[in-house]
Amino acid sequence: MTHVDDVALVRLLDGEGTATERARLAAHLGSCAACEERRGLLAEASRELSLLLDRADSAPPAFALRCPPLRPWRAWPAAAAAVVLVLSTVTLFAAPVRSWIVGRWTVVHRLLHAAPVLSPTQRPGGAVSFIPASDVLVVRVATRQAEGSLLLETTATPTASAEVRSAGEREGLIVLPDELRIANTPTSRATYRLTVPTRLRRVVIVIDAEPPVFVTPALAGEGRNLDLRALNRP
Amino acid sequence: MELEALFVKHRDDLFRYLARYTGDADVAEDLVQETFLKLARRPFGTPHHVKGWLFAVATNLAKDAHKASRRQGELARLAGEESSTRAPGDPAALLERAEVRRQVRGALEALSHKERTALLLREEGFAHREIAAVLGTTTGSVGTLMARGLAKLARMLHP
Numbered sequence: 001m002t003h004v005d006d007v008a009l010v011r012l013l014d015g016e017g018t019a020t021e022r023a024r025l026a027a028h029l030g031s032c033a034a035c036e037e038r039r040g041l042l043a044e045a046s047r048e049l050s051l052l053l054d055r056a057d058s059a060p061p062a063f064a065l066r067c068p069p070l071r072p073w074r075a076w077p078a079a080a081a082a083v084v085l086v087l088s089t090v091t092l093f094a095a096p097v098r099s100w101i102v103g104r105w106t107v108v109h110r111l112l113h114a115a116p117v118l119s120p121t122q123r124p125g126g127a128v129s130f131i132p133a134s135d136v137l138v139v140r141v142a143t144r145q146a147e148g149s150l151l152l153e154t155t156a157t158p159t160a161s162a163e164v165r166s167a168g169e170r171e172g173l174i175v176l177p178d179e180l181r182i183a184n185t186p187t188s189r190a191t192y193r194l195t196v197p198t199r200l201r202r203v204v205i206v207i208d209a210e211p212p213v214f215v216t217p218a219l220a221g222e223g224r225n226l227d228l229r230a231l232n233r234p
Numbered sequence: 235m236e237l238e239a240l241f242v243k244h245r246d247d248l249f250r251y252l253a254r255y256t257g258d259a260d261v262a263e264d265l266v267q268e269t270f271l272k273l274a275r276r277p278f279g280t281p282h283h284v285k286g287w288l289f290a291v292a293t294n295l296a297k298d299a300h301k302a303s304r305r306q307g308e309l310a311r312l313a314g315e316e317s318s319t320r321a322p323g324d325p326a327a328l329l330e331r332a333e334v335r336r337q338v339r340g341a342l343e344a345l346s347h348k349e350r351t352a353l354l355l356r357e358e359g360f361a362h363r364e365i366a367a368v369l370g371t372t373t374g375s376v377g378t379l380m381a382r383g384l385a386k387l388a389r390m391l392h393p
Contacts, residue, residue, distance in 0.1 A: 006382075006384075006385060045384040053254055056337075060245070139307075198294075216277060216385075
């Protein structure tokens with residue numbers, strides 16, 4: 001006689017499987033003392049676990065939804081940021097400071113919005129894998145394009161990956177320590193697939209000069225699609 | 235459903251599950267808050283199967299918290315302290331509960347993360363396919379995990 005395994009017995013205990021499957025197992029247990037004994041042991045362990053857990057449970061506290069308190073190591077940067085914010089606001093009113101900042105910003109803005117240049121080692125299209133250096137990853141898309149989208153997915157692994165699909169000759173991926181640059185053009189029609197680890201605290205997606213989109217990865221296997229087509233398309 | 239309403243609906247179940255997993259009611263309460271914070275910041279809106287999503291996120295958080303707790307060697311101490319700090323009452327009853335908790339902790343510590351998760355989610359009334367979704371595995375593997383976990387418990391409780 002072929003005995004049933006413990007997995008089938010657990011499924012029977014939990015009412016899983018089809019009615020036919022359960023009836024077949026029940027018939028076997030009626031004629032097999034060894035399997036019936038194993039079923040009894042599993043059922044007893046299950047009952048005992050439930051009983052012990054119930055006896056050990058604390059009454060749920062009456063707690064309300066709240067923002068979690070800042071941990072000490074997070075509170076210091078927050079305090080420092082507040083001080084910097086106040087000082088910045090004050091100094092911005094001083095004309096020399098303001099003109100100096102405007103001058104610097106012009107340089108930075110030009111750098112940020114310069115046409116993306118592919119590194120000599122980076123071939124257009126294809127796929128890349130990398131481990132982000134910190135818990136925030138910036139994804140910078142050079143421009144909106146004729147067609148296509150950016151598909152963002154999450155993974156439990158520590159490695160991020162990016163891939164250009166239906167690539168033409170003018171799209172490419174550039175990996176920096178905390179940044180992925182998608183080098184495209186307004187005529188591009190490619191779709192980009194980006195997989196980011198759930199360990200990241202934040203993914204910041206910047207398309208051209210638009211306001212950034214913030215994404216907080218939580219659970220592996222989730223996905224979000226960002227349309228990259230030009231906003232004023234017909 | 236609004237975040238507050240979801241919190242009220244799932245708070246106690248999540249707390250019980252997390253307290254059982256971590257063995258620490260204070261940690262469980264923090265993890266419930268963190269789970270809902272993740273829901274509030276979720277960029278994809280409220281998930282279709284919100285209960286499964288909450289328990290899956292809570293499981294990941296509990297696993298990390300449990301690891302950290304084990305590293306510090308505090309789990310047993312916290313389990314002991316918890317009964318005296320959170321639950322005022324009859325000293326004899328507290329002592330008995332502390333003893334039961336030690337027994338439960340000992341039993342659950344002998345299980346792997348997946349075995350423990352599968353059995354605790356089963357206690358919360360999750361079906362095998364729902365547990366499989368939380369653990370990112372198949373229903374067949376869930377059956378294996380439960381059978382192995384129950385067999386270990388049977389050996390531990392009745393050596």
